[in-house]
Amino acid sequence: MLPRRRGPHPDREGRDDLSNALQSAPVDALLAFVAALVTLRLSADLMRRFRVRRAPELAAWAAGLAAYSLAAGTLAWGAAAGWSEAAFRLYYLGGALLTAALLGAGSLLLVGRRVVALLAIAYVGLAIGIAVSVPLQAQLSGPDIPKAQDVLDLWPARVVAIVGNSLGTLAVVVVALATLRSRPLGNALLLAGIAVAALGSALAGLGVGAIAPVILVAALLLYAGFVTPGRAAARR
Secondary structure (H helix, E strand, O other): OOOOOOOOOHHHHHHHHHHHHHHHHHHHHHHHHHHHHHHHHHHHHHHHHHHHHOOHHHHHHHHHHHHHHHHHHHHHHHHHHOOOHHHHHHHHHHHHHHHHHHHHHHHHHHOOOOOHHHHHHHHHHHHHHHHHHOOOOOOOOOOOOOOHHHHOOHHHHHHHHHHHHHHHHHHHHHHHHHOOOOOHHHHHHHHHHHHHHHHHHHOHHHOHHHHHHHHHHHHHHHHHHHHOOOHHHHHO
16 A cells, blocks of 8 residues: 655644745845835935925925835834834834825925925824824734734724825826926836835735835835926026
């Protein structure tokens, strides 16, 4: 009689998955840390430009990239040390609540909607309050990126994030398309950056190693779009 062929033992499969995750964690953490550092450096350069020109859109864009850097930094934290409540709250604040909303505010300030500055400040306060106080519905551990639907109730955290992301992204896209003739290259780069950032959100389920390079590329494209001069400025 032939011996019965046995499939992989479930416990062994679980141990193998955990071992693979632990082996890839240092590389994932390094990728996310590099993305955070580069994005923070780009944010600092926008703030330098703001101090020179006093253009309010530069301050909003700098804040948006700083929030993006915060999200990347917490990805590195989670990959290196495992996810915790503090890491997830910072990750959700930077990546889900603030980045797109602040970038959209910058685009509206670019076209003269100065009242947006006060709304953006109020929204930042609301977002911080939500990120700090909203209760979490699950215990967090391990290197895998937590899913918001598994950790947060729909109201208020996820609803506010959806609204902030949707309106912020819409503002960037609408303003870029409306001013495409005056800033063709810069706005094309902005639209490309928004598309890459959206791709990163879709790839979050694949882990830090997949999303960290996307954050880096998106930040570089967005920064290039912010600082590329329009046709009139280029002629001057």
